[in-house]
Every structure is written in structure tokens, then in C-alpha cells.
Amino acid sequence: MKAPPLRLLEDIDEPGLHLLxxxxxxxxxxxxxxxxxxxxxxxxxQRISDSEIRGRGGAGFPMGMKAGFVPKGDMDKYLxxxxxxxxxxxxxxxxLIQKNPHLLVEGCIIGARAIGANQAFIYIRGEYAHQADxxxxxxxxxxxxxxLGKDILEIGFDLELxxxxxxxxxxxxxxxxxxxxxxxxxxxxxxxxxxxxxxGVYQGPTLLNNVETxxxxxxxxxxxxxEFRKLGTEQSIxxxxxxxxxxxxxxxxxxxxxxxxxxxxxxxxxxGPPEGREIKCFFPGxxxxxxxxxxxxxxxxxxxxxxxxxxxxxxxxxxxxxxxSQPLVPLALRLAEFYRHESCGKCxxxxxxxxxxxxxxxxxxxxxxxxxxxxxxxxVQTNILGNCLCxxxxxxxxxxxxxxxxxxHEFERHAAEARAxxxxxxxxxxxxxLAAAPSIGPA
Amino acid sequence: MADRDGQANGSVRAEHPLVxxxxxxxxxxxxxxxxxxxxxxxLPADLDKDPAxxxxxxxxxxxPELLAEIEYRMSLYPDPRSAVLPALKIAQRHHGYLSTxxxxxxxxxxxxxxxxxxxIASFYDMLNEEPLGRHYIYVxxxxxxxxxxxxxxxxxxxxxxxKLDLGDTDIRAFExxxxxxxxxxxxxxxRYVGPLKPxxxxxxxxxxxxxxxxxxxxxxxxxxxxxxxxGDPPPQDEAK
Ligand SMILES: Cc1cc2nc3c(=O)[nH]c(=O)nc-3n(C[C@H](O)[C@H](O)[C@H](O)COP(=O)(O)O)c2cc1C
Ligand code: FES
Numbered sequence: 104m105k106a107p108p109l110r111l112l113e114d115i116d117e118p119g120l121h122l123l124x125x126x127x128x129x130x131x132x133x134x135x136x137x138x139x140x141x142x143x144x145x146x147x148x149q150r151i152s153d154s155e156i157r158g159r160g161g162a163g164f165p166m167g168m169k170a171g172f173v174p175k176g177d178m179d180k181y182l183x184x185x186x187x188x189x190x191x192x193x194x195x196x197x198x199l200i201q202k203n204p205h206l207l208v209e210g211c212i213i214g215a216r217a218i219g220a221n222q223a224f225i226y227i228r229g230e231y232a233h234q235a236d237x238x239x240x241x242x243x244x245x246x247x248x249x250x251l252g253k254d255i256l257e258i259g260f261d262l263e264l265x266x267x268x269x270x271x272x273x274x275x276x277x278x279x280x281x282x283x284x285x286x287x288x289x290x291x292x293x294x295x296x297x298x299x300x301x302x303g304v305y306q307g308p309t310l311l312n313n314v315e316t317x318x319x320x321x322x323x324x325x326x327x328x329x330e331f332r333k334l335g336t337e338q339s340i341x342x343x344x345x346x347x348x349x350x351x352x353x354x355x356x357x358x359x360x361x362x363x364x365x366x367x368x369x370x371x372x373x374x375g376p377p378e379g380r381e382i383k384c385f386f387p388g389x390x391x392x393x394x395x396x397x398x399x400x401x402x403x404x405x406x407x408x409x410x411x412x413x414x415x416x417x418x419x420x421x422x423x424x425x426x427x428s429q430p431l432v433p434l435a436l437r438l439a440e441f442y443r444h445e446s447c448g449k450c451x452x453x454x455x456x457x458x459x460x461x462x463x464x465x466x467x468x469x470x471x472x473x474x475x476x477x478x479x480x481x482x483v484q485t486n487i488l489g490n491c492l493c494x495x496x497x498x499x500x501x502x503x504x505x506x507x508x509x510x511x512h513e514f515e516r517h518a519a520e521a522r523a524x525x526x527x528x529x530x531x532x533x534x535x536x537l538a539a540a541p542s543i544g545p546a
Numbered sequence: 547m548a549d550r551d552g553q554a555n556g557s558v559r560a561e562h563p564l565v566x567x568x569x570x571x572x573x574x575x576x577x578x579x580x581x582x583x584x585x586x587x588x589l590p591a592d593l594d595k596d597p598a599x600x601x602x603x604x605x606x607x608x609x610p611e612l613l614a615e616i617e618y619r620m621s622l623y624p625d626p627r628s629a630v631l632p633a634l635k636i637a638q639r640h641h642g643y644l645s646t647x648x649x650x651x652x653x654x655x656x657x658x659x660x661x662x663x664x665x666i667a668s669f670y671d672m673l674n675e676e677p678l679g680r681h682y683i684y685v686x687x688x689x690x691x692x693x694x695x696x697x698x699x700x701x702x703x704x705x706x707x708x709k710l711d712l713g714d715t716d717i718r719a720f721e722x723x724x725x726x727x728x729x730x731x732x733x734x735x736x737r738y739v740g741p742l743k744p745x746x747x748x749x750x751x752x753x754x755x756x757x758x759x760x761x762x763x764x765x766x767x768x769x770x771x772x773x774x775x776x777g778d779p780p781p782q783d784e785a786k
Contacts, residue, residue, distance in 0.1 A: 271671030348726035
């Protein structure tokens with residue numbers, strides 16, 4: 104495979120890229136100049152729409168369309184960058200923020216200009232303390248250089264940008280919960296509609312986008328929509344930074360044009376599974392995506408439409424690879440425990456469903472499961488799907504449900520083996536002489 | 547919490563046969579260290595008690611630097627209430643944890659009730675209402691790290707901390723810290739280190755105890771640790 108062209112990660116290893124001076128030397132903030140001095144507000148928005156870029160935060164909604172929903176006219180509007188990145192397996196935003204914070208700042212300013220917002224926030228997860236420090240330094244530099252604040256580039260456009268740090272809650276990455284959290288409340292998702300474009304933070308029209316989505320904005324303005332669209336597939340434009348982790352030899356972030364095959368990403372870039380191992384299954388879009396088996400998925404193209412057709416999703420674009428030495432029951436249990444811990448507790452199907460899923464998986468793991476548990480486990484997953492204010496519960500139900508559907512035999516065997524071990528231990532304890540008899544001893 | 551329990555025990559409500567029965571049950575659960583619900587959750591509200599009030603700034607002594615920092619944060623937002631998280635974090639850093647006094651101080655500055663702050667603090671993992679230690683080691687045991695045997699790293703660190711008598715440190719198995727490229731990994735006071743082996747545990751603990759930077763050269767931000775897009779292979783486990 105020839106080296107794919109890079110866009111977001113092109114300069115990433117340039118020493119000091121996080122400093123304004125180096126960033127500007129590499130052509131940084133020229134897109135902002137263009138957007139503010141050569142184009143008017145509607146043209147900026149048009150360019151974003153024409154690029155057909157889809158959101159990189161999970162749902163894949165076209166950014167231009169979302170920005171277009173924001174009402175025009177003079178009112179308090181807001182731009183929010185979602186940098187909460189807390190889904191297991193995702194670490195692309197971290198690298199973008201840490202290595203190239205000015206690209207994000209530039210993207211936020213252009214995005215805010217497109218909708219006419221005068222206040223922007225970057226909501227970054229609390230654990231990214233070091234990255235938030237870097238980002239804050241970049242924001243301060245941008246203020247000093249006159250890219251933020253009052254009368255930016257003397258065109259009469261004002262923008263304040265605040266870096267807001269979370270405090271450890273995955274749910275705050277969900278856009279409606281993020282709004283509440285940003286307003287100083289518990290991070291409980293709100294009922295939609297109204298959507299943020301109409302009534303977001305402080306009830307004002309709000310455009311909310313992921314870090315990677317906003318990082319693409321300066322490129323769209325700089326290259327022009329037509330050039331930007333040259334990479335990717337028809338419905339998935341541009342490149343994608345893919346976080347590959349799990350059982351691969353070179354975990355890391357790899358930028359590829361959308362539509363690159365999964366095999367190229369996992370084998371050519373990430374080095375494939377450890378020596379002598381095969382891929383049992385993988386999560387194509389972070390821990391919330393239904394798993395695909397190696398046979399099903401390796402030769403598929405990695406883009407929004409192909410992953411959806413295959414019954415999974417591209418999501419945030421994080422691949423977690425599971426090799427054939429890994430038992431799936433403990434993995435499913437870890438996954439379910441994560442969602443149980445992170446469920447905000449507002450909707451019953453999610454709060455109770457994640458809890459019971461953990462309990463049943465624990466029983467399967469320890470050999471105490473009854474045959475009914477398997478059916479019930481499937482049912483619980485089905486009953487979570489689509490029944491909550493947000494999709495946190497679905498994010499557990501989809502991968503756990505898909506593991507059960509595709510590897511049911513492994514779950515049953517795991518439970519049976521654990522049960523046999525328990526019974527063997529019991530016999531050994533209470534009647535050692537029987538345990539010595541080969542027919543009933545521990546399996 | 548303590549005063550709430552004490553009050554419940556001495557009150558008329560506690561003497562009601564049904565209530566008293568339940569309290570016995572609760573005591574037992576608490577003694578076993580595992581209350582399934584917060585004590586007193588099913589008691590009727592005490593209507594004689596004053597509703598929670600917003601403490602007045604004049605009545606609470608707030609250290610000037612704390613006051614200044616919180617007020618600065620509040621000034622950044624169109625609605626000052628947005629500064630709740632930053633304010634609680636500032637107070638937590640100042641006091642080591644969100645003690646009753648810390649909550650009272652933030653409440654007085656932000657003009658909210660301490661109960662409101664408590665509802666926030668109990669929601670977010672990084673805010674602690676109990677003293678858990680001034681330092682922390684969050685060992686990631688989430689999906690990707692789990693796939694490279696993170697539980698063994700966690701166990702090794704807990705064991706080393708016990709053996710080497712490491713105090714004042716909150717050691718936790720944590721969910722994905724967003725650094726799966728260095729799996730299995732941990733965050734030591736915010737510094738990400740990895741990929742880890744169980745044998746790294748004593749060094750991490752010793753360094754923390756002696757105030758050194760643990761595992762120099764293996765932190766995420768150390769020079770040349772890990773160029774983007776080309777992580778090191780995770781350590782192959784000796785014994786799977
Ligand atoms: C439980 C949950 C967690 C989420 N976490 C994040 C996150 O950490 N970062 C992110 O960008 N989007 C996250 N999302 C998706 C957001 O709700 C939203 O769709 C996205 O930020 C929109 O940005 P985009 O259009 O640029 O993708 C999450 C969604 C859910 C349901
Ligand atoms: S799973 Fe451990 S850092 Fe992501």
C-alpha cells in the first residue's frame with residue numbers, strides 16, 4: 104500500500120507545531136484570513152456545505168446542513184467544540200489537540216464566523232489536563248495575535264473562546280448532556296427537539312461539532328470545496344483519522360482517505376494482530392459499534408455507508424481489534440461495566456438495562472447463569488435500543504447484542520465450562536474421594 | 547453524612563416502629579460496608595428544618611486566592627453558573643478534596659446552595675467529596691487496555707503500593723483515558739505513562755513516594771515518546 108496523502112496529520116511531527124509561530128510558518132491562519140477578508144459570512148457557510156463534510160464525532164451528520172439550521176440574524180449564538188472524547192478506543196482528538204491546537208482554534212473561529220456566533224467553547228474532558236493546558240496556551244496566543252477577541256482582523260467580527268474542562272463523565276460527550284454540563288448542571292441529556300441549532304446552550308442557537316470535524320474546516324476553506332472532495336468516497340468525503348488499538352502490533356492514529364479497506368488499516372498501517380494470531384472480531388467505530396468478524400469485515404471499505412450496510416458503524420472512527428486468543432465474555436463484561444458506570448441514570452431502560460446486563464454477564468462468566476439468562480440478555484439489549492433520551496444505552500446494547508448474535512456458542516461454552524469447574528470444586532471440597540474418580544472429577 | 551445519620555437516630559421518626567426497624571437493617575448494611583442505598587433515603591422530609599440556604603459571603607471566610615480564581619472563572623461565561631465545574635476543581639485543588647468547608651466556600655462565592663454543589667460533585671468522577679489522597683494513579687482497565695491485560699497492571703500497582711506503604715494516593719481502575727495507543731497505560735497525577743508491564747509497578751510507586759517523575763522517557767509528552775501514527779507495539783505478555 105502506498106503512503107496515503109495526509110491532511111490533518113501532515114505536519115503533526117513538526118517540532119513546536121503547537122506554537123503560533125511554527126503554525127503560521129506552515130501556513131496556519133491563512134484560511135482564517137481568507138474566510139474573514141475574502142469571503143462573506145454566507146460564502147463561508149456555503150463552502151462548508153459544498154464540501155459535504157460529515158461529523159466525525161459519531162453520528163456522521165453533515166456539518167454544513169447542521170450549520171444551515173442555525174437561524175440567521177442578530178442574536179446570541181454559540182459554537183461548541185466537543186472535545187470530550189471518552190469512548191473506549193478513541194484517541195484521535197487528543198493527538199489533534201496536543202500536537203496541532205491552533206488548527207482547532209482556527210477551525211472554531213471560521214465555524215463561528217459561518218453561523219455568526221460571538222461566543223465559542225471547547226469542552227474538553229477533564230482527564231486531558233495536559234492537552235487542555237496546551238490548548239489554553241494556543242488560545243492565549245491567538246488572542247494576542249488578534250485572531251480572537253474584539254474586531255478580529257479589523258472586519259468587525261468579535262469572538263470569545265473559552266476552554267471548558269469537564270470532570271470525568273463520558274455522558275457529557277453526548278451533545279445534549281454537554282449543554283447541561285456546560286451550563287453548570289449535572290450532565291443529563293435533554294429531550295430533543297429542540298435541537299441545539301435552535302435552542303442550545305443558554306437556550307441560544309448553537310452549532311456543536313467534534314474536534315476532527317472542526318479541524319477540517321480550515322482545510323475546506325483553504326483548498327476550496329471541490330479540491331477537498333477529491334479524497335474519500337461519494338458519501339464520505341475527505342480523510343479520517345482512525346485510532347487503531349487492541350490486539351495490533353502498532354496501535355496508533357492513522358489518517359486515511361475514507362474508503363480505504365479495513366485490511367489496509369489494520370494490517371498495513373497498524374501491523375496486524377500479534378504474530379501467529381488471527382482476528383476474531385473488531386469494533387469498527389469504537390466500543391459503541393456492533394462488532395464485525397474478521398471474515399465479514401476485513402475487506403470492506405472504511406466509510407460511513409459501507410460500515411452501516413455491514414450492520415455496524417464508523418462512529419468516531421476508532422478500531423478496536425480483538426484477536427483469537429481473547430475470551431469474549433470478560434470483554435463484553437468490561438464493556439457493559441463501562442456503560443453501567445457512565446449511565447447518567449435518567450432513563451430507566453439504560454440505567455436498569457446496563458446494570459442487569461452486567462449482572463447477567465457476571466453470571467455467565469462465573470458459571471452461575473441459567474439457560475434463561477441468555478434469552479433475557481438478548482431481550483434486555485433489544486429493549487434498550489431506541490428507548491432512551493440519548494444513545495448511551497444503545498451504545499452498550501449494540502456491541503453486546505452483536506457479540507451475542509455472532510458468538511452465542513462461545514458465551515454458552517464459557518458458562519458451561521465455568522459451571523463444570525465450580526461443580527468440580529464443590530465435589531472436591533465436600534467429597535474428595537469422589538473427586539478422585541475420573542468420571543465426576545473436575546472437567 | 548454523619549450529622550444526617552445522627553439526627554435521624556435521635557429524632558421522633560427513628561422511634562416509629564417501622565422506621566426503627568429499617569434503621570436496624572441499614573445499620574447492618576452500613577456495618578458490612580455495603581449500603582445498597584444512602585442511609586435514610588426512605589425517611590420523610592423533616593419539615594421543621596429550614597430549607598437549604600445560600601451561604602453569605604460575609605459569613606464564610608474564603609481564602610483570597612480562591613475567591614479571585616473562582617470569580618475570574620465566573621467572569622468568562624455569559625452565565626456565571628457555568629463556572630461550577632472549574633470552581634469545584636479549584637477548591638478541590640486547594641483543600642485536597644471537597645470538604646464541607648470547601649463546598650461552603652464555593653457556594654458562597656457562586657451564590658448556590660452547598661446541596662446543589664454536592665449534586666454536581668457526586669455526578670463527576672474527578673470530584674471527590676471524601677479525602678482520597680493528594681495524588682492519584684488511574685490505571686486504565688477499559689476495553690483496549692483490557693485486551694492487553696490491564697488488570698494485571700492494576701493488581702501489581704495496588705500490591706506495590708501496599709508493600710511500599712504508599713499513602714495519600716487515590717489508586718483506581720479507570721475507564722478509557724484516551725491513550726489506547728500506549729495500552730496498557732495509567733495516568734499518574736495527569737501524566738500518561740505506558741505501555742506498562744506489571745514489573746513497572748514498584749518504580750511508579752517509589753517515584754510517587756519520593757516525589758520523582760515516574761518512568762522518565764515513557765510518558766506521553768516525553769520527547770519522541772510516540773510519533774503520531776506509529777505507536778510502539780504493546781508489550782507481549784509473558785504469561786497469558
Ligand atoms: C454517549 C455519547 C457520547 C458521546 N461522546 C462524544 C465525544 O466524546 N465527542 C464527540 O465529538 N462526540 C460525542 N458524541 C456524539 C455527539 O453527541 C455529537 O453527535 C457530536 O459531537 C456532533 O459532532 P459532529 O457532528 O462533528 O460529529 C457522543 C454521543 C453519545 C450518545
Ligand atoms: S482503553 Fe485504556 S486508554 Fe483507552
